[in-house]
Amino acid sequence: MVKVVAQNTMVPEKVEEAIRLYQELVAKTRQEKGCIKYELFQDVKDPSILAVIEEWESQEALDMHMKTEHFTRIVPMLNEFKVSSNLNIYKKII
């Protein structure tokens, strides 16, 4: 299992528009082979911080995800609304 935390700080005025873009990204990604979980979260103290927390069956499934039509189309649009981002790929140890 591969866990991903993709944390993004958005331009504050663009958060709502970003969430609308995420709606489609989340819905389509959840239908992908190898996708166990794909959820969007918002920081309770700073609403401009959004995080996608993901669970994939394998690194291969995650690699395939990043080549899909919806990923390669929607992520560049989201990037225009980002101030900064952090991506971590994890393995579970406990």
Next chain:
Amino acid sequence: MVKVVAQNTMVPEKVEEAIRLYQELVAKTRQEKGCIKYELFQDVKDPSILAVIEEWESQEALDMHMKTEHFTRIVPMLNEFKVSSNLNIYKKII
């Protein structure tokens, strides 16, 4: 539901010792009321980055967790091995 990502960069030589401390913290926390998930992850590219990804029934359950004997004893020991840390508390939006 409350989601927590507690990401910590550890002193590289202290990672194994930190994981041993986390063993007890994870085991005891999973027995707490209101704890849905409490898992330890390690970054696949940088093994000095550890992250606890948590799910709690409520903010109250999370507040109680931070007052437990195991939390108040083990977390200060872990802090001595940390170079930096980031804590985010999230609500699920999609």
